[in-house]
Amino acid sequence: MADAGRHPNITLLTGSQVESVGGYVGNFTARILKKARFVREGECTACGDCVEVCPVVVPDEFNVGLSSRRAIYQPFPQAVPSAYVLDQDNCLGHDPIKCGKCAEACQKNCIDFDMNDEEIEVSVGTIIVATGMEVYDPTVLDEYGYTRHQNVLTSLELERLISSGGPTQGEVVRLTDRQVPKSVAFIQCVGSRSQRRGNPYCSNICCMNTIKSTLQLKEHYPEVELKVFYIDIRAFGKGFEDMFRRSRGEGVHFIRGLPGEIKEDSDNQDLILTVENTATNQLEEHRAEMVVLATGVHPPEEMHIVQEMLALQKCSDGFYLEAHPKLQPVDSATRGIFFAGCAEGPKDIKESVTQASAAAARAMRLMTPGKLLVEAITAEVRPEACTVCGICAKVCPYNAIVVDKKSGKPAVVTEAACAGCGTCAAECPADAIHMHHFTDGQINAQIDAILEDDPAGVIPVFACNWCSYAGADFAGVSRLQYPANTRLIRTMCSGRVDEDFVWRAFKQGAAVVLVSGCHFGDCHYIDANHWTDKRIKRMHRKMEKLGIRPERLQLEWISAAEGVRFQGVMQDMEQLRAGVSPKEIKETQRVLAEQKKKKK
């Protein structure tokens, strides 16, 4: 930590949040808001004079509320940067007339009430997302009485109590009588591995954390009686089984079964645990002077902010989705963005460090050459066909198209800024935009080929590369079975799916058509899928006018993690397809052929 604080190549911005990120791999621009600390970082010597005079006392969040701090404080003794920080929400004294005692006490004069938030812009080639996790709040699991019984703690609270730098200088005491407990019971999987409440996944760290705590407690208090209530003990890492064995060797009692209820003995605030021991099939009652809930972890509340900013995808468990679970475990689907630590899933320190080094190496691999080749999938305007209407410039999420209506010059695409979504090509009323590698000709040929044999019997699906097509792949990896008459056509973005593609499929005799893309906020091309949405709605209105049932054209948002949803959508599509009669298809073909004649 200290190394990171003083490294010449690291700019450390604490109390800061990334507000927005623009650009693309090799050339991201991030706007960062650094909140005012009200203490000049470089000058504060962390002497603590200010703390002594501060009259405001608030719970200390670092010690999970087990102790208090002042409004001006150092988060913890080894904090980096070590400078104090003024908690604006609780300080009396922005107005120095009201208080200002700390500023008077500071001999170095480094407290500055007039300090402002700072906005900082940085240009970077790569981004590493290491947004971490939060600890599960056991309040909802009422049977454990966390809110009713003071001697029921969470593992993080025990961690602070047993820490020599914590509120009790390392003495583990009960909150009710300040006595060292003679017996402690641990309950595993609190908030984890439950389909009903909390999270369905295993939080990875709690078994070993409990085993560690039992060894620590035995070291501090050899006489303490320890019991661990568990479903399974997952001690799979290097050296872990050894620790588990040591814990048992120290006399820690591991009991298979989670308590159904914890009651408090009103005489001495001891806790009574009722548990079905699944090894003996007996209903048992155990007493403990303290209970520790081994709480699991979950993604942070505000994770969606970074997710939306960087167009990242989440798994069903809420953590970020990696580009490939085995082959690209630290890459995001967006090139140049990597994951480290619990942002991608619950993991312990060793795994977090391993993954962080991997993410750093992956980032270096991209950055070392100093330049990058990007896929040559860009839009190009055919000047002779351009009517200078300006629609392409309006729909481009990257402002990569310039149209000068006044001079009447045809639209021009800036190739380096074009990300290749193809929305412009789909929206161009004059068909004047050529989408390299996803041309009208190429996609039309695919539509024709798919519908050549049995147009009414198959389901043409337009799937965007990043979400829906990846979702279909995920369904495959999960071996989820769905009707075999589905035929996918991949485009980079659902924004590429031209009205003409869909009309063409119906003209060829398709019973139904599905267009699928990323959920709003997940689109890899900022908001190109909003244009897909508008386009499909527009088509539905047209279909209604033409007497074609609009539900034959479906639009679905399917993320890369939603294999199950993909399967469900395909089953629904098949049901829909089966309900379209040959007569209806013929009628559609006739109507569309007439339309074409009219146009001519």
Add this chain to the structure above:
Amino acid sequence: MSEQNQNIEPRVGVYVCHCGLNIAGVVDCEAVADYAAGLDGVVVSRHDGYCCSEPGQNRIKQDIAEQGLNRVVVASCSPRLHESTFRQCLAGAGLNPYLLEMANLREQCSWVHGAEPEAATGKARDLVRSAVARTKGLTVRTEIEVPMAKSTLVIGGGVAGVQAALDLADAGYQVTLVEKEPSIGGMMARLDKTYPTMDCSI
């Protein structure tokens, strides 16, 4: 537009991959390859145990050289997995990598229609036909070179963020480490001792 090969007669090579039994366990790969051989423009059509293996790729390269292929269709796994592999294979044989098209016979066919081998084989035929049709419109493309800033933004100053930042900084890259709390350290700083070494966390 760099479409130098637009007027050249397409000579397509089709390679149907068994992927061991991953595809061949459901799809009749030989039948698909036979079918593809009859498609317009296809001059070579083969089925192979593993197209991505070295012998598999060498086969493709050899055909490009000997049969004068100017388009390649690999019917195997998802392009999201192996498109770059086969693009490199084409480039290695002197063919522009954008003249490749893949048909997804594994993730989107054999793995999801395991109980319907006949229907899956039919779908595989359609996917290969669609891929062959698409290749005819493919054009030579040159990748665009963009400058790469040698700097990284690390969001989050817990143990993972700090480790990543240090690795990058030690290697000479500029790092901006952003942490929302007033100190870095994250969750780990709150732990007294950590397993399996039982030493202090800070």
